[in-house]
Amino acid sequence: MTSAANGDPAGVPESLPGAEPGHGGWVLGIDLGGTGSRAALEPLGLPFGQRRRVLEGGRVAVASAGSTVIDVAASLIDAARSEWPDAAITAVGIGATGLASLVPDPDAAARRLSAVVGGAAAPTGSTTPARVPVALAVDALTAHLGALGGRAGAVVAVGTGAIALGTDLDAVWRRVGGWGHLWDDRGSGVWIGIEALKAAIRTHDGVTADATALLHAAEARFGPAPTWPGELLTRADRAGVIAGFAPEVAALAAGGDPAASVIMRTAGTEVAATLVAALDPDLPRLASWTGGVFSADGAYREGFEAEFARLAPDASLRAPLGSPLDGAVRLARLIATGGRPAAHPPFVWR
Amino acid sequence: MTSAANGDPAGVPESLPGAEPGHGGWVLGIDLGGTGSRAALEPLGLPFGQRRRVLEGGRVAVASAGSTVIDVAASLIDAARSEWPDAAITAVGIGATGLASLVPDPDAAARRLSAVVGGAAAPTGSTTPARVPVALAVDALTAHLGALGGRAGAVVAVGTGAIALGTDLDAVWRRVGGWGHLWDDRGSGVWIGIEALKAAIRTHDGVTADATALLHAAEARFGPAPTWPGELLTRADRAGVIAGFAPEVAALAAGGDPAASVIMRTAGTEVAATLVAALDPDLPRLASWTGGVFSADGAYREGFEAEFARLAPDASLRAPLGSPLDGAVRLARLIATGGRPAAHPPFVWR
Structure with missing residues (x-):
């Protein structure tokens, strides 16, 4: 894995004020895909994108036993904990390819990942991991959050496949495409x-x-x-x-x-x-x-x-405001502040 | 397997004059496909299609170790030998799906099948199997022989896939299509x-x-x-x-x-x-x-x-004269009488 600081000009000493009063801790966004994965950590108390740190991880493989998406997510969380041990992670947003069709139980996966983060967020000396909110989303949703910045509307994400999602993160969830290469994924x-x-x-x-x-x-x-x-x-x-x-x-x-x-x-x-x-x-x-x-x-x-x-x-x-990784960070910010989206399978699991 | 006599009206006793002088023995045509397989046995000395007997066999499967096409052919030959032990088989024509791409060594497969038939064609008391000519052909060729009856021209065979072959069984061999479901097999x-x-x-x-x-x-x-x-x-x-x-x-x-x-x-x-x-x-x-x-x-x-x-x-x-099974029988007749086609990979192996 490689790490990079984003928003910190070279030469400025890094500070990780996760334990400071009023700061609100750190949020972690993770984007998992077939060609690679990335995690972005940034302080909740600062505007979106500021003091962001980024880690790169492995790519998700589809094995006969299912997707490795949860393992890749867990290893990125572990890596973030090791790299920045003083940053208290208070929420995680994850966007992943193939969640609905390839991960047998996304609810259980979200709970498992919450426990992985929880170890890092526990107060020093505590033996009981805190329950850190984790949202596991299809990549169409993190693409949406990245491109529209949380506004309602529709976003199409084109990579190996092509899928569009129209949502207001509340009552409307309209999916089009993303059904695979043999009869769908038009234009991908x-x-x-x-x-x-x-x-x-x-x-x-x-x-x-x-x-x-x-x-x-x-x-x-x-x-x-x-x-x-x-x-x-x-x-x-x-x-x-x-x-x-x-x-x-x-x-x-x-x-x-x-x-x-x-x-x-x-x-x-x-x-x-x-x-x-x-x-x-x-x-x-x-x-x-x-x-x-x-x-x-x-x-x-x-x-x-x-x-x-x-x-x-x-x-x-409109041209996209940001990337699916940006969307994963926005997802983490949304659930950290108690807002939408609620769990809404097969788009987002909490 | 089931057997059926074709060309023998019900009530007429079957005769199998394979050992009669001047008869020329019997030819066996085999059509192997993904939905089933058939073998047709008929006397070389009578006009095409007369006194034909038909056996039905299993379907060809594509396993990770390759196609089962040769095993299915061998079991149909064995079944024909058991069903009609007095019929001396003097030539075999086989049409099969996926030969060129899925059978590692069609030349060796033709030799192996020749040995399987050879046991049946050996004179009584002999311990050395005779070398019975076997032609192993792509199903596009037996489709061609069946539809045009041996004349030069082009035939398209449409099943799961779609492949056309233009040939005079000699110098011209022009294949179009049959390259699989993802970017070819148009109209199949x-x-x-x-x-x-x-x-x-x-x-x-x-x-x-x-x-x-x-x-x-x-x-x-x-x-x-x-x-x-x-x-x-x-x-x-x-x-x-x-x-x-x-x-x-x-x-x-x-x-x-x-x-x-x-x-x-x-x-x-x-x-x-x-x-x-x-x-x-x-x-x-x-x-x-x-x-x-x-x-x-x-x-x-x-x-x-x-x-x-x-x-x-x-x-x-022109409307087709006959089926790919007819074409396999015609292929056996052609090689029994020493004519075309010569071996011409990847269309026909001898």
């Missing part, structure tokens, strides 16, 4: 990768001739086309592996390749439709997004913005 | 099933509202939509399971459901494009098909025929 990294392989194999077989650049890129990455079934179809991590091809498709589109541009533009269009579907009638017409694919200008972004404007001309589409 | 059973699930999940999530009937049918078959990822994505046999939904999609289309009709028509269109791409310029402009999905009239068949006529207006599209 794995969707882009699969569409690129579809175009490539058509060109390989002589059905069409317009995706030569995609075919060359795919064969450079995955080997000759006839080997793809044996290499990719049997892998449990095939979605992530194929999603890893998406940046190359985006680069080809940016370079003007027509077949790649069509795929990227359509991906943006599909993601916009997913986002608009999450704009429940009982929510304000406010929407945002998160995910690295949006950072590429060009066909994807154009398709996304044009389709959003077409489908929801009355809604406001 | 699994493709139809996936497209139906795509339409269903959009309706479930409120992105579109036009596939209510498909959603209801899919939930009746696979359970509530949120359970599909856990139920289907992790299964090794997911392609076959999802392809099993295709007949229901076809039935909804036949009943006039618009969303299902679009899927079936597009499937037919895609399969036509696959077939036309296999019509190599060095082949006669002759094409056919095989697969149960063609038996349904309606949107699929209309889409297929219209697109074929559009893409290859100069080519002749």
Whole structure:
């Protein structure tokens, strides 16, 4: 693990005033994903983002016995306790991929993680760990909290998969997408990768001739086309592996390749439709997004913005305020101050 | 296993004149697939299809150690030897799914199967098994031989997957498709099933509202939509399971459901494009098909025929002469009489 201080200019001595009267202790936000995980610790008594410390951890694996998400979370909490032993953690917000479908009992997992934190929060000399509030949330919720900063509306999170959540953190919880690479996750990294392989194999077989650049890129990455079934179809991590091809498709589109541009533009269009579907009638017409694919200008972004404007001309589409890690910190702040969200499976467990 | 005599009217005593001079012995054709397998035995000295006997065997499974295709073939050969011990088998033609990608050494498998048959063909009292010619072919080739009866041209075989082969059994071997459910097999059973699930999940999530009937049918078959990822994505046999939904999609289309009709028509269109791409310029402009999905009239068949006529207006599209099992028997007859095809991996091994 590596640690970094954020908001402390170099040369300023670190202070960890967790025990100071009136400070309110520290909140820990954790973002767990298939490509890595991070934890952010910051004082509750200061404005959001100030004096933040960040730790990086391992990535979540999906084993046959289920996801390792809770183990990764526990090890990040332990690491935060070791790194900053004087910081009394008073609340933890966790966003994780695959929570609802891959963790057998998220309620029990939240209690277990609370006990892990509790050891650190116990007063010196006490043998009974304090009960530290922990909120375990699907990553769509931490993406939402990060992008809209706690306001009601809809946010689409695009990574390997694509999922949108429309919520006011209270009565409205509307999920769209995120159902996996075979019949859903439209416009996501794995969707882009699969569409690129579809175009490539058509060109390989002589059905069409317009995706030569995609075919060359795919064969450079995955080997000759006839080997793809044996290499990719049997892998449990095939979605992530194929999603890893998406940046190359985006680069080809940016370079003007027509077949790649069509795929990227359509991906943006599909993601916009997913986002608009999450704009429940009982929510304000406010929407945002998160995910690295949006950072590429060009066909994807154009398709996304044009389709959003077409489908929801009355809604406001705003650039995200922050990341899913920011959202996890906001979640910790919300439960530390006793506010929303209450437990609301399958979105958030307390 | 069950056996049936084909071409012998009930009441006529069976005769098995395998040892008669000038008869030329018996040929065995075997068709191995994911849903079942069959063997057909008939006398080489009589016209194709006469005095045929048929055995049914198990289905081929794809295990982590590879396909069971060779074991299923060996057990069908053993069963034929036991059922008709007086029939001297002089050649065997086998068509199998997944040969090129799932059987590590098809050459060695052909030799092993030859030895299995050889025991039955050895003269009484001999301890050295005769070397019986065995041809092991991809199912696209036996589909081709069955549909075109040995003539040159192109045939598309549609089952769980979709693959077309254009060949003259000699110099031209052009394969299109059959590369698996994730980026290929356009228009196949699994493709139809996936497209139906795509339409269903959009309706479930409120992105579109036009596939209510498909959603209801899919939930009746696979359970509530949120359970599909856990139920289907992790299964090794997911392609076959999802392809099993295709007949229901076809039935909804036949009943006039618009969303299902679009899927079936597009499937037919895609399969036509696959077939036309296999019509190599060095082949006669002759094409056919095989697969149960063609038996349904309606949107699929209309889409297929219209697109074929559009893409290859100069080519002749003919109804299939026979089945892949017929093709396996024709393959056995061809090698028994010393003709084509020679060994030509990855299409046929001798």
